[in-house]
Amino acid sequence: MTTRIIGTGSYLPKRVVTNDDLAKIMDTSDEWIRTRTGIRARHLVEEETTTFMCVEAAKRALENAGMQAEDIELIIVGTITADHVTPSAACEIQAAIGADKAVAFDVNAACSGFLFALHTAHAYIQAGIYKNALLLGAETLSKIMDWDDRSTCVLFGDGAGAAVVKADETGLLAFEQGSDGAKGHVLACEGRRNNNPYVSNDKAYDYVHMDGQEVYKFAVSTVPASIMRVLEQAEPCEIDYYVLHQANIRIIQSVAKRLKADEAKFPISLDHCGNISAGSVPILLDEMNRKGMLKRGHKIVMSGFGAGLTWGTALLEW
Numbered sequence: 001m002t003t004r005i006i007g008t009g010s011y012l013p014k015r016v017v018t019n020d021d022l023a024k025i026m027d028t029s030d031e032w033i034r035t036r037t038g039i040r041a042r043h044l045v046e047e048e049t050t051t052f053m054c055v056e057a058a059k060r061a062l063e064n065a066g067m068q069a070e071d072i073e074l075i076i077v078g079t080i081t082a083d084h085v086t087p088s089a090a091c092e093i094q095a096a097i098g099a100d101k102a103v104a105f106d107v108n109a110a111c112s113g114f115l116f117a118l119h120t121a122h123a124y125i126q127a128g129i130y131k132n133a134l135l136l137g138a139e140t141l142s143k144i145m146d147w148d149d150r151s152t153c154v155l156f157g158d159g160a161g162a163a164v165v166k167a168d169e170t171g172l173l174a175f176e177q178g179s180d181g182a183k184g185h186v187l188a189c190e191g192r193r194n195n196n197p198y199v200s201n202d203k204a205y206d207y208v209h210m211d212g213q214e215v216y217k218f219a220v221s222t223v224p225a226s227i228m229r230v231l232e233q234a235e236p237c238e239i240d241y242y243v244l245h246q247a248n249i250r251i252i253q254s255v256a257k258r259l260k261a262d263e264a265k266f267p268i269s270l271d272h273c274g275n276i277s278a279g280s281v282p283i284l285l286d287e288m289n290r291k292g293m294l295k296r297g298h299k300i301v302m303s304g305f306g307a308g309l310t311w312g313t314a315l316l317e318w
């Protein structure tokens with residue numbers, strides 16, 4: 001028995017912000033952003049929240065799976081930008097969709113969040129504790145960006161992706177996940193400061209800061225190695241698609257080259273979405289599903305990588 005994805009959904013905020021739009025409010029250009037990252041536009045929230053986007057994505061995934069919210073046993077949300085410290089995004093979604101039976105919690109694994117959620121649900125399913133789960137990867141990254149730092153804010157976007165999984169004969173064939181907390185500083189964002197009466201706070205709040213070149217080196221070495229280890233766990237097979245975290249087109253091209261795989265097998269959403277951290281993989285998967293690109297029996301590698309540092313890779317049969 002393993003874990004199979006039986007439905008997907010996603011939501012992108014209504015407001016589309018192109019590179020040219022950004023060039024009107026900061027010292028940047030479409031040429032700089034596009035040639036270094038592949039990003040042409042991103043969606044940014046105005047009224048939408050992380051929970052709102054998740055609820056929309058969840059409803060679409062449930063409909064696609066042909067399942068009712070009240071039958072869901074587990075909800076896990078990969079996010080670093082839940083609307084509240086508590087309750088979790090997962091508990092808010094549970095209430096909004098009426099998944100009364102479900103146990104709900106968030107995981108904080110940044111861009112690996114959806115893969116960590118999938119692997120956690122798989123562990124519960126393998127253990128026989130639950131038979132299905134609603135998994136989400138979602139971010140409102142625009143609220144933790146320093147909009148005066150052009151080297152980071154142009155890279156990211158907002159959105160939510162969802163998948164319904166259930167126990168089945170086929171599905172997840174192999175996976176691995178990893179963390180390297182010693183390199184956490186290369187991509188970080190401060191949380192709430194202690195404001196108790198015995199602590200003096202005089203520094204302004206910090207936003208996301210990133211050592212872009214270190215992140216790049218981490219991604220292009222760790223991701224192909226992780227994918228190869230996962231493929232070694234399974235029977236040899238032809239991979240139909242590599243659904244990678246959408247950070248940067250150059251990272252994806254480098255991974256394809258190192259794997260000696262055809263770049264046409266690496267679908268892209270970063271051109272119109274930017275980097276949505278935990279949202280990237282499930283949003284791209286949903287786009288592929290709705291375009292009819294995914295056929296029963298297809299072999300799909302999914303890989304997320306990012307802050308923590310963390311990474312997670314899965315080989316699935318669709």
Ligand code: ACO
Pocket residue numbers: 027028029032033036037111150151152154155187210211212213215216219246247248250275277305306307
């Ligand atoms: N517009 C115009 N110029 C810019 C911008 C911008 N938005 N941002 C930076 N610059 C300038 C810099 O000021 C610098 O100018 P200088 O040479 O006069 O000092 C110049 O461009 C080069 O800056 P670098 O930071 O060295 O640019 P680099 O070529 O390294 O590209 C990038 C930056 C695209 C972020 C690259 O490091 C990268 O691809 N890193 C991978 C990290 C990544 O994708 N992170 C996403 C989040 S992490 C994740 O999801 C895994």
